[in-house]
Amino acid sequence: MKTNLPKLPNPTYPHTIENGLGETLTFLRLQPEPDGDRLIVENAVTPGQGPPMHTHWLQDECLTVAEGRLAYQLPGQPTQYAGPGDTVLFRRGTPHRFWNAGDELLRCTGWIKPAHTIVFFLSAIYDAQVKSGQHRPEQFDAAYLMTRYAREYDMTDIPGFVKRVVIPATYRVGRLLGKYRKFKGAPQPVLG
Structure with missing residues (x-):
């Protein structure tokens, strides 16, 4: 069975993972910055798919829609949408989820900072x-x-x-x- 686990402790970039359920994430590179490395990413999500509500306690996550329609939600708030060229920032400590709200493949570019684990x-x-x-x-x-x-x-x-x-x-x-x-x-x- 093919494993997604990178060679420990440091993968080579770019490094692509798939969950087998319609989500592909590519870690493109680490960009060193004085206040923590920024991990540059791309993702592709099939219609209706996306991660469940989750929280990064120590990291900010930013997504810019390249193609498709992104839906996202914070607890207690209505669903919001983003289209090509729109950017969504999820601050550390903020529970959030997002998914492909369109009929075509959702593609985003973005970053996670600091990368940590x-x-x-x-x-x-x-x-x-x-x-x-x-x-x-x-x-x-x-x-x-x-x-x-x-x-x-x-x-x-x-x-x-x-x-x-x-x-x-x-x-x-x-x-x-x-x-x-x-x-x-x-x-x-x-x-x-």
């Missing part, structure tokens, strides 16, 4: 989605990622009980079963 994290999440064949990532991989990188990323729609009880229990079982050997050398979490 995002290449590894998203590559591992996409790989876990490929393994499960659905939007919900494979449970052990998801438990590892959501536990190890909890101070950096959050999946907002996961119920509190699942975050506090189910994910930690699954993580512990995964450790006992040796499920996380493949993550040896994974980047250290950023403590924010």
Whole structure:
């Protein structure tokens, strides 16, 4: 099985990942800046697809629509739309989701800053989605990622009980079963 996981700890650029569900993300390059590296990206999203509500605690994310129609939403706010040439900025700590609201492929350019562990994290999440064949990532991989990188990323729609009880229990079982050997050398979490 092909894996999306980059060679640890540093992939070569450009580096493309696919979740098998209509999302392709290409990490083009790291652009060094005094206040943290800016990761330059491109994405392609098929109609109706896009990531669930999520939060980057330590990073800003910016998307500029190149082709298609992007829908996006913040909690408690109505859906908003962006078309070719429009730019949407999601500030760190702000839960958000976006999806392709058109009938054609959505293509965006953008950046994430500071990059921190995002290449590894998203590559591992996409790989876990490929393994499960659905939007919900494979449970052990998801438990590892959501536990190890909890101070950096959050999946907002996961119920509190699942975050506090189910994910930690699954993580512990995964450790006992040796499920996380493949993550040896994974980047250290950023403590924010």
